Amino acid sequence: MPNSLFEEKLCSDKFLVTTEIGPPKGADTSEMVHHIDLLKDVVDAINVTDNQSSVMRYPSLGGCLFIKERGGEPIFQMTCRDRNRLALEADLLLAHSRGIANVLCLTGDCVDVGDHKEAKPVFDLDSIQLLEMIKTLESGIDMGGNDLKGAPKFCMGASVHPEADFIEPQLIKFDKKVTAGAQFFQTQGIFDLGSLKRFMQYASQFNVKILAGIIVMASAGMARYMNNNVPGIIVPQAIMDELATAEKGKGLLKGVEIAARFIKTIKEENLCHGVHIMAVGNEGVVPDILEAADMVGVST
Amino acid sequence: MIVAQEKPLDEIRRMMDRYERVLLLGCGTCMTVCGAGGEREVSYLHEALRVAQARGGNGTHTFSEYTVKRQCDPEFVELLVDRVGDVDAVLSLGCGIGVQAIAERFPDIPVLPGVNTSFMGMSKEQGVWDERCAACGDCRLEQTAGICPITRCTKGILNGPCAGTKNGKCEANKDMDCAWVLIYQRLERQGQLEKMRRYYPPRNFRTIARPKRIVSKANIDAGGDDA
Structure with a gap:
């Protein structure tokens, strides 16, 4: 039996759409809640980022609780940067007890790229060890070998980087994540459909669902910034040039247009099993992207 | 040294x-x-x-x-x-x-x-020193082609590169080589990539509990570390 509504959809042939919400820098959750209400019925699940880019924010688990309360389907992003194995296990028990059943297992960015550069990086586990740890919890014991009073159950996901400039070691890691039990993958940002096709030629041998990561660019400047500052991201010149053609103040509209075009092509050409839209601070445009991609009402 | x-x-x-x-x-x-x-x-x-x-x-x-x-x-x-x-x-x-x-x-x-x-490191050139060992007490250099991921990967992860590597460099420092790219290349050259495909479980931080102490076997045989 599936552990979540999202897992049930993973088992179907449906083209899946997920998106993400970046929680607030502070205790005022009103905008996040507004975005949850806007998105919960137009996508299949909503990720909540976990101190994304090592910038301290309202926690992922807290955002997931809001999604759950408001009738949405959360994906709990969990990185290994800020918590040791005890804290990770404890948060997973909390998540399960509150009906949060989808977990995206990530290693996490290094603290050097964030806003707490003097913090101690934890990395007691890596993403693959986190997947293995969840299986251990599901078997009814913790990492210390102790019996649990009530075992949690999860639907596990992971990330993969099809556009890495040196792909072979990333593919080895992808294999290991599949072996460790990842059921779905949300990829890092895809800017070149050729690399997605090449990756899918490889990935289609595995029984896992691949959701192509779509980053919504708000301007050519943002693309340049991401190239220089966001780990692993390589926005090609053609996309930057296209963003640069936008009139002043209309960059986000151009970004929406590009994202919609990618999503439409991916769906029409059946390149992978779905998309994961990352609007990075512009969550409000996600319904516009889906409308422009002729995908209104996808989650129903 | x-x-x-x-x-x-x-x-x-x-x-x-x-x-x-x-x-x-x-x-x-x-x-x-x-x-x-x-x-x-x-x-x-x-x-x-x-x-x-x-x-x-x-x-x-x-x-x-x-x-x-x-x-x-x-x-x-x-x-x-x-x-x-x-x-x-x-x-x-x-x-x-x-x-x-x-x-x-x-x-x-x-x-x-x-x-x-x-x-703890080694001299790379006159006046330049590079860290090479974290004294973790559980040396795994055999598995990683003689390149230490605990020391040279900024996250010290054991199962391959994170997605932050770009141009063979580390996401924490664009001048620093990605340890896992180096490990991959060296294992490939030596025909031992199966070592990277293996799963490595989380580290045991009790390998030698802090503060660490080593009592040489000769001393144990002689009746304790005061001998």
Whole structure:
């Protein structure tokens, strides 16, 4: 039996759409809640980022609780940067007890790229060890070998980087994540459909669902910034040039247009099993992207 | 070897502010080789402190200087009894181990650190040192083609590269090689990529609990670590 509504959809042939919400820098959750209400019925699940880019924010688990309360389907992003194995296990028990059943297992960015550069990086586990740890919890014991009073159950996901400039070691890691039990993958940002096709030629041998990561660019400047500052991201010149053609103040509209075009092509050409839209601070445009991609009402 | 960096002169002067007679104590082993606290650095520091004092500032001091073969070795520390007996404080240019070895031997004398102990590493070129070992107590270099991911990957992860690597460099520092790219390339060259395909479980941080102690087998056979 599936552990979540999202897992049930993973088992179907449906083209899946997920998106993400970046929680607030502070205790005022009103905008996040507004975005949850806007998105919960137009996508299949909503990720909540976990101190994304090592910038301290309202926690992922807290955002997931809001999604759950408001009738949405959360994906709990969990990185290994800020918590040791005890804290990770404890948060997973909390998540399960509150009906949060989808977990995206990530290693996490290094603290050097964030806003707490003097913090101690934890990395007691890596993403693959986190997947293995969840299986251990599901078997009814913790990492210390102790019996649990009530075992949690999860639907596990992971990330993969099809556009890495040196792909072979990333593919080895992808294999290991599949072996460790990842059921779905949300990829890092895809800017070149050729690399997605090449990756899918490889990935289609595995029984896992691949959701192509779509980053919504708000301007050519943002693309340049991401190239220089966001780990692993390589926005090609053609996309930057296209963003640069936008009139002043209309960059986000151009970004929406590009994202919609990618999503439409991916769906029409059946390149992978779905998309994961990352609007990075512009969550409000996600319904516009889906409308422009002729995908209104996808989650129903 | 252990690599360190001299502390800034202002910090050293603030630490020794309250002590009149100070022994500047170098170390003749690692600190000499890495140029942070050998005989030469003791002499330079002595001169710099004299000049700073002459320009006025925080108090007057009488400095003496000496460099011992190894501050971490009781045999050599014992030779310091007379010199330390004549001062109000020791500024050790030994590594953190040296500072503590001197402090343990002389309970009544304040011992101040003159260097920041940085890492265990090797010389890459004249004046350039690179960290190579984290002393984790569970060496896995056989699995990683002689390249340590715990030391050289900023996250110390064991199962392959994160997605932050770009142009073969680390997401934490664009000038630093990604350890896992290096490991992959070397394993591939040696036809041993299966080592990277294996799953490596989380580290055991109790391998040797902190603070670590090693008792050599010869000592155990002789009846304990005091033998």
